[in-house]
Amino acid sequence: MKKHILYILSFLIIGFAGCKAKTTINQDEAGEVITDYLKANPEYKTTRFNFGEIKFNNTNDMFELGKYKSLATKGLVTLSLKEAKKKFLSKDSSFVYQITLTDKASPLVLKQDNDRATVKTVTYVLSDEKPVDFEQVNSSTAKVTVSLKMVTTDFEPFDKDASKNSNFITKTYKLKLDKEEGWKVQK
Structure with missing residues (x-):
């Protein structure tokens, strides 16, 4: 009888221990969480793009016309x-010139008015070269610092703030453990 009770108790303890959520995270898992987050919420830089009927006069405008022709x-x-x-x-x-956007530009257009559009000039993707740097603060939170490399789009020449001091950015995300969904980026 005591033997049966001991087996039942050990079975229950092992069962409860197996149901406990995983509270540790490693570098690879943190990278996967950030990659999934960036797929759903991409990092990018935007600018305003003029289209419609546009007049080009002087040599500076001709440089602008060259961007449109490209x-x-x-x-x-x-x-x-x-x-x-x-x-x-x-x-x-x-x-x-009458300038109109085509269907091919739609993935890069975020917002469109009558003669102006907000377009993506740069998108940021997780860099393969620099590893994910993370620090587990406690059992349910972690801070992850990643390097995001810059990928320019075809609208990049229209970016007025084109001061590029580097071709990557470093960003820190806070991860929180959700009991049902696992590790998630906290917004």
């Missing part, structure tokens, strides 16, 4: 010349 060759916009006033040997020539 997008047109990649199929992200269509350009159609509406009006051209070319003055012989003069810098006062002007061109009016």
